[in-house]
Amino acid sequence: MNKFAFIIHPLEKDDIFRKLKFMRRWPESLVDAARFIPPFKVSTITGVEGPHGACEGLFVGCPLTSTQILKLPQDYVYKKIIQAGRVAAKHGAKIVGLGAMTSVVGDAGITVAKGLDIAVTTGNSYTVGTALEGTREAARLMGQNLKKSEVLVLGATGSIGSVCARILARDVGYLTLLARNTSRLERL
Numbered sequence: 001m002n003k004f005a006f007i008i009h010p011l012e013k014d015d016i017f018r019k020l021k022f023m024r025r026w027p028e029s030l031v032d033a034a035r036f037i038p039p040f041k042v043s044t045i046t047g048v049e050g051p052h053g054a055c056e057g058l059f060v061g062c063p064l065t066s067t068q069i070l071k072l073p074q075d076y077v078y079k080k081i082i083q084a085g086r087v088a089a090k091h092g093a094k095i096v097g098l099g100a101m102t103s104v105v106g107d108a109g110i111t112v113a114k115g116l117d118i119a120v121t122t123g124n125s126y127t128v129g130t131a132l133e134g135t136r137e138a139a140r141l142m143g144q145n146l147k148k149s150e151v152l153v154l155g156a157t158g159s160i161g162s163v164c165a166r167i168l169a170r171d172v173g174y175l176t177l178l179a180r181n182t183s184r185l186e187r188l
Helices: 013-019 021-025 028-036 066-071 074-090 110-114 124-141 159-168 182-187
Strands: 002-008 040-050 053-061 095-098 119-121 150-154 174-178
Touching: 002 040, 002 074, 013 021, 013 028, 021 028, 053 074, 074 095, 074 110, 110 119, 124 159, 150 159, 159 174
Parallel strands: 002 053, 002 095, 095 119, 150 174
Antiparallel strands: 040 053
């Protein structure tokens, strides 16, 4: 059977408490120390049918909050994500998706992939697909014709935004792109 995994993490401290209820009464400094907990299997994903038959997966928890991922030294964060990837491999995963903030750390998963013996994906392709599908469905529900619509892409120079912008440019009446980096925006 084909196996996959996604690395997930608590977005904020309340997410830690949902999984590790006993920590709810701990002082905040000890809750911050949850980052020292090794990554662990959170749950199994079953009932997935792919083009090559049934597959199953798992969620692997990387115990770093979004704030910690952004503020801790990048080498520490990479090490933690790679440890989570190794948990996925130990459970038989052949590919691991970097979920939430784990996909935006540093170099878009390249360093993480070099530290693992299984394939790594950031999930950006899936995000692009769902963003475009959602845009088309929202237009349909509102009775709007995309060919006559004005669409704004926020973060247009990012890996997801730039692909969305290029695809939407063929499908919409008027496209506005917004990004922080002017030179990258002009190149796009």
